[in-house]
Amino acid sequence: MTAFPKNNNNRNPALLELASGKECLLLASEGCCGRDGQTTVACHQNEGKGMGLKQSDAKTVWGCWVCHSWYDQSGSPLAEKRRAFDAAYQRQLIEWRKIVDSYSESPRSQKAAQWALDRSEK
Numbered sequence: 001m002t003a004f005p006k007n008n009n010n011r012n013p014a015l016l017e018l019a020s021g022k023e024c025l026l027l028a029s030e031g032c033c034g035r036d037g038q039t040t041v042a043c044h045q046n047e048g049k050g051m052g053l054k055q056s057d058a059k060t061v062w063g064c065w066v067c068h069s070w071y072d073q074s075g076s077p078l079a080e081k082r083r084a085f086d087a088a089y090q091r092q093l094i095e096w097r098k099i100v101d102s103y104s105e106s107p108r109s110q111k112a113a114q115w116a117l118d119r120s121e122k
Contacts, residue, residue, distance in 0.1 A: 010056035010119075014112035016042040018099065019062045025091040026063035028071055028084040034064035043068045045085055058119035061088040062095070093120055 019042040024034020026043060034040055042060035063071065071081055099105050099113035 010058070012057045012112055012115050014108050015057050015116050016060065018042070018109055018112060019060075022062045022095070024064035024067055025061050025095065026067035026071060026084060026088045028063070028067040028081075028088070029069075031066045032064055033066050034062075039065040041065070041068060043071060043085075045089075046072065046081065056119060058116040059089070060116075061085065061092045063088070093117065 019040050021037040022040050023037055024032055024040055026032075027034070040062050042057065043063035044057070045055045045059040045061075047055070067084075070076065071085065074081075096113040096116050100110050100117065102110070105113075
């Protein structure tokens with residue numbers, strides 16, 4: 001896995017904005033509150049990052065604040081966090097494909113979702 005400097009072409013604000021109002025896909029915590037979408041944000045994959053580095057915006061999943069906190073800050077085993085993120089990422093790819101194929105989504109949203117799909121590992 002490769003992490004990238006925070007300021008480069010692996011950033012896509014339009015993609016991150018897509019998370020707003022969406023259901024949690026991370027579904028990692030018993031207290032998940034993601035059905036309402038009120039606290040959902042794009043959660044970056046934690047692996048391969050470090051000081052001054054962050055994964056590409058294409059390696060994000062929609063997550064509520066409870067699940068995001070669990071993923072970023074809990075003492076849960078890394079393997080458990082990895083499984084949760086990987087499963088959520090598969091759901092995320094499906095959601096991005098739906099956005100790309102939707103007639104009701106804005107061109108900006110469709111372009112952002114396609115950007116992420118183009119960068120996903122196949």
